[in-house]
Amino acid sequence: MDSTSGGATAPDPNSGEPRPSAATAGSSSASQPPPPSRYESQKRRDWNTFLQYLKNHKPPLTLARCSGAHVIEFLKYLDQFGKTKVHITGCPYFGHPNPPVPCSCPLKQAWGSLDALIGRLRAAYEENGGLPESNPFGARAVRIYLREVREGQAKARGIPYEKKKRKRPNVAVAVASVSVEAAAGGSNSGGGEGSGGGGGGDSGAAATSAAAAAATTTV
16 A cells, blocks of 8 residues: 555655654643733833823923923823813803703813823832932822822813722621620520529629720720
8 A cells, every 4th residue: 555645644754854743833822911900901001101201391391300290291281182071160051960062161181190100100200210218209299299180170061070989898897796685685585584693793793894995995
């Protein structure tokens, strides 16, 4: 029977051509890094945009000379690309959350967008070798500016920005209250046992006081 009549032939080991292996193909695909997250991609774009802003600044600025004032200038520069209507004081819809008709008030960057942007740039600055103590995105002037933008937009748009309050855990309080009720029940049951009732009442009162003290300490 002819050996060449049966489909594909095995590669000649003397031909000098490398033989592909499944293990090699699998390792090459596994060695590829995972794609960056949406946050990391946005942070990289924001960082490149800021560096380009410094380059186009007149006079040009270096990152080492950048201060909080320059960061505020950058945030004001971004207002021209904003999509949030911020009513001026003389507008009849000032403080109106849903104006019935459009007005000629300017569009600006929303406070939430600026706040998130500063957070990403602050992280990117330190990831690119900047020191935390000299981070211009964490400057006090930038924090004050963001607070003024938040308060101004809240009044102009009639949409207050409320801080989320952390809820205190009530587990310890509930456990302590159960202990207090159990101790109070023990003192009541101990009071009806003739001459031994006095001792039971005293021990129940002591347990109640201890449980109440534990509740105060835990909270």
